[in-house]
Amino acid sequence: MSEHFFITGGTGLVGINLVSRIVKAYPDSRITLLVRGKSQEQIDARISAIAASEGIPGERMSGVRGDVLSENCGLTQEELAQIERSATYIVHGAATTRFDHPIEEAREINCGGTRRILAIAERCMQKGSLKRFVYIGTSSVSGQRAGPILEDELEKNQLFFNTYEQSKCESERIVRDHFGRIPSVIFRPSIIIGDSRTGRTSTFNVIYIPLRLLQRGLLTFVPGDPDTKMDLVPIDWVDDAMVHIMGKEEAIGTVCHITAGPTRAARLGDVVMGATSYFDRWTPLAEPRHMEFVSREEFERRKARARGREEALMAQLNTLLPYISINRLFDSRTADTLLEGSGIRFPAYNDYAERILSYCLKTNWGKIPA
Numbered sequence: 001m002s003e004h005f006f007i008t009g010g011t012g013l014v015g016i017n018l019v020s021r022i023v024k025a026y027p028d029s030r031i032t033l034l035v036r037g038k039s040q041e042q043i044d045a046r047i048s049a050i051a052a053s054e055g056i057p058g059e060r061m062s063g064v065r066g067d068v069l070s071e072n073c074g075l076t077q078e079e080l081a082q083i084e085r086s087a088t089y090i091v092h093g094a095a096t097t098r099f100d101h102p103i104e105e106a107r108e109i110n111c112g113g114t115r116r117i118l119a120i121a122e123r124c125m126q127k128g129s130l131k132r133f134v135y136i137g138t139s140s141v142s143g144q145r146a147g148p149i150l151e152d153e154l155e156k157n158q159l160f161f162n163t164y165e166q167s168k169c170e171s172e173r174i175v176r177d178h179f180g181r182i183p184s185v186i187f188r189p190s191i192i193i194g195d196s197r198t199g200r201t202s203t204f205n206v207i208y209i210p211l212r213l214l215q216r217g218l219l220t221f222v223p224g225d226p227d228t229k230m231d232l233v234p235i236d237w238v239d240d241a242m243v244h245i246m247g248k249e250e251a252i253g254t255v256c257h258i259t260a261g262p263t264r265a266a267r268l269g270d271v272v273m274g275a276t277s278y279f280d281r282w283t284p285l286a287e288p289r290h291m292e293f294v295s296r297e298e299f300e301r302r303k304a305r306a307r308g309r310e311e312a313l314m315a316q317l318n319t320l321l322p323y324i325s326i327n328r329l330f331d332s333r334t335a336d337t338l339l340e341g342s343g344i345r346f347p348a349y350n351d352y353a354e355r356i357l358s359y360c361l362k363t364n365w366g367k368i369p370a
Helices: 013-025 040-054 077-086 103-127 163-176 208-215 235-246 268-282 296-305 309-318 333-339 349-362
Strands: 004-008 030-035 061-065 089-092 132-136 147-149 184-189 191-193 221-223 232-234 254-258 292-294 328-330
Touching: 004 013, 004 103, 013 030, 013 040, 013 235, 030 040, 040 061, 077 103, 089 103, 103 132, 103 163, 132 163, 132 235, 163 184, 184 235, 191 235, 208 268, 208 309, 208 349, 221 296, 232 235, 235 254, 235 333, 254 333, 268 292, 268 349, 292 296, 296 309
Parallel strands: 004 030, 004 089, 030 061, 089 132, 132 184, 147 328, 184 254, 191 232, 221 292
Antiparallel strands: none
């Protein structure tokens, strides 16, 4: 029987790259994406554009109009019945990644959406078609915990930096509570950046925000220790790893850190100073860029004194604090074991960093088509 993948969040950075790999890994598969849109015609046009850009045969992929915020995810009874009969894999990646939602809004999107997709998965189980429910979470469910963080850990009385982390932690708990009823696997990627081979990305947030400020000469200090580990993972490795693992029977009932981990994570100092050197070479300013690493306490003092443009700069840096103010050391033994023998190797950040930075300049931070 050919596989049928029903995917939410399939038009984002992770989803688009995931779809192209599923098509290659499962030659007879077909894919249905749940897409928000004003009309089916608009959705069809969007799906056609994705298929063309990723080299996917048009007949292999289709889209249905819907939203995880709606009952039955907005599917018609006919569409729902078709999914229930034929979906062998459900991949749930739709979520809000905004840090500033009030907690109830974040819960409605991330927890509510997960509940609605799981309800569809349970109906697929009743029809006997579903092989796997794949939940794409985040390593940030660890919140403000520092030090070693294990894959099987979730609630450890941790505080959270923002409502995104909290709602994703609660959403993962909902999936875990279904482990006995639905054959599931949970993935926790860390900070996802561009393709290690090309630098390509469609999203210029998180680490890209301070990099852009640095390139323009607006960033002269970073609130962090240069030895802090930054768990950066390139999108090609993330999706290669997830596609390989999701099909393995041994993955059922597991949580997998799709992370660099303590031994492969990049040092904050290497990331920042490497970018400083690169921008000085390719987009030099009147004076070479200067970079200072300051403590969290010093950053808070400077933020309190900031006014006008400097205050706006501090607000942008604030979004990065969860990733550079503490050492999060993600143990990835489960994922690494499931990847053994796959030939999928983790690329070291320093080996492809200049491709990431080059893509930023070539596209003017996403404003110019590559």
